[in-house]
Amino acid sequence: MTQSDLPEIGAPADRPRINLDQQQGHRRWLVAVLLGVLALGVLAAGIRSRVKAASSLKAATAQMAVPSVSVVLPKLTAPAQEIILPGNVQPFITSPIYARTDGYLRKWYFDIGARVKQGDLLAIIETPEVDQQLEQARGTLATAQANLELAQITRDRYQGLLKKHAVSQQDVDNANGTYSANKAIVDADLANVQHYAALVSFEKVYAPFDGVVTARNTDIGDLINSGSSSAPRTDLFHVAQTSMLRVYVNVPEEYSRSMIPNHTTVDIMLAEFPGERFPGTLVRTAEAINATTRTLLIEVDVTNPKGTLLSGSYAEVHLKVAAQGSTFLIPVSALIFRSDKLQVGVVRSGKAVLADITPGHDFGEEIEVVAGLNAGDQVVDNPPDSLVSGQEVKIVRATLPRDSSR
Secondary structure, eight states, X not given: OOTTTSOOXXXXXXXXHHHHHHHHHHHHHHHHHHHHHHHHHHHHHHHHHHHHHHHHHHHHHHHHHSOEEEEEOOEEOOSEEEEEEEEEEEEEEEEEEOOSSXXXXXXXXXXXXXXXXXXXXXXXXXXXXXXXXXXXXXXXXXXXXXXXXXXXXHHHHHHHHHHTTOSOHHHHHHHHHHHHHHHHHHHHHHHHHHHHHHHHHTTEEEOSSSEEEEEEOOOTTOEEOOSSSSSOOOOOEEEEEEEEEEEEEEEEGGGGGGOOTTTSEEEEEOTTSTTOOEEEEEEEEEEEEOTTTOEEEEEEEEEOTTOOSOTTOEEEEEEEEEOOTTOEEEEGGGEEEETTEEXXXXXXXXXXXXEEOEEEEEOSSEEEEEESOOTTOEEEESOOTTOXXXXXXXXXXXXXXXXXXX
């Protein structure tokens, strides 16, 4: 191609090439704008998602910062409540029967479980030595009485002779002294006879009162020691009066003021009679608090005419006592133990308040509160350890109080 064949600059043949370059430039600019818009969109979407995630995290954090709690409403105690305490059933009268003379047991008439009346013969003791001592004492008394009779005759004779001045006053005084001495000997010998007669009367052992024989600790031929020697004494029988029983109960100090004799309602329950109650009467109290156990000892009497109840039994004693004013029952799971205070968490106006309380009687799953709570307080159940006063809380579950029959 020659120079004459090339188009001239500025000639109409150059315009199509210029238009093509312009179109390509517009396209590149459009692509760049689109890419920029796309990048801005991606950036905006990323920023938006981050802002949304941060907002959600902040909301979740704020929500998690407010603890969720369940609350219970304290329930009022009944005007009268029943307390159950252990008691020991004892016979109204119980006595070990000892021998008052030495010897051998000849015969016994009642065994364990036998019911006896006052004055019934329980056993006979054979006392040959005491019998011989009694006979000897009687012989000595007879001798003394004979000497006394002779001294009396001599005294009377001397009194008559003195009137006739046949004897001296000294002889009369001697006769009177001899009579007085012999009379004193007779009195001493008579007392000795009565002593051995009493020992012989102790050969027969009698029941001191109506009751039941609860123990027999001897048998025929046993050597009986009355305690006059160094050998230990053995009680022959145990007799208990069971028509009336005594039940001794240790009542906590907080209920001591409610223990009024002949006014407090008492029922006795035993394991061998499930569901059956035996009425009793509060007859007396110790009128003093035991310094060791901080309890008041009371005695409850229970009639037992047919011997249904056995002495020595373990009993549950149900006492009706007046409830203290404005007391509430809450579950023990609501208690907070911190330092020397006993507290509960109470929700007021959406915030927790730690209230100091004064506990009363512990019923196991529930505890009595005598001070520190008001009716309608929402008490936090199972409070977290981090709970503090003024902290905002969220109630997720509320439990209404159940009727209390205490």
